[in-house]
Amino acid sequence: MAFSEFEQKRYEKIIGTYIESRRPKPSLRKKLDISYRISGQSIEIFEIRPDWKDPSIVNEHPIAKSTYIKTSQCWKIYWMRADLKWYSYEPNTHVKTLDEFIHILDSDEYGCFWG
Template sequence: MLPLNFSNKLKLCTPKPARTQSPKPLAAIVGSTSKQICLLMPMDILTTVDIIEIMENYIEKVRPPENIRKQLDLSYRIEDQSVILTEIRPIWNNPSESAEYSYAKATFIKSKNVWKIFWLRANLKWYSYEPMPEVSTLKEFLEIIDEDDYHCFKG
């Protein structure tokens, strides 16, 4: 596991609400392996830092070699209670631009203390991963993605 120093990667920012709006959740800007992303975090900050550390280590382990990252790269994003794994590829009709394509999602259910696993079908809807719909840790989710016994995630 790579030791990570989050002092340069995680910068906290709290958006100022308008007078008529209720305060928004705490937000952070994360220096991801491929780009900076802004994410909303209803989870507590320590849990989010743990998730970022696990995901950064995982992405570092599974990323393709440096020389092909312009054609294929891997990343992730955090949306609310979910961690979404993505592929980054050039757009087919405009190779100078790239797009993110999601392929796996884990959503944390705080009341049950489990991660629900989803895969993205061709109709662009998320479906529960029936062989193992829930796991207790994010690391277990990543192991299932790596195994991909039913070829739901990576084809």
């Protein structure tokens, strides 16, 4: 089940503000940028870069994902490993708010998200 319209706008504002703070300078955005998408109960943050062989092809590389679990009223945090599968982020597998997710993502204590 997708977020309500009110929730969607609220989450777009929170994540959008964070993404804007992390984006590279406008002069670099054709070579490297970051963005997000909201799909169902999940928010995915990804990197955007042109293909190294053919710059006309744009690739997205997932960075992080958080999924809202309505029954437990928490956000589960995931990171993508080299095998291109999502894994729960240890030691913080879930948080109560989207702001807590952003704090964990931004601090990246274990180098799972930003390297």
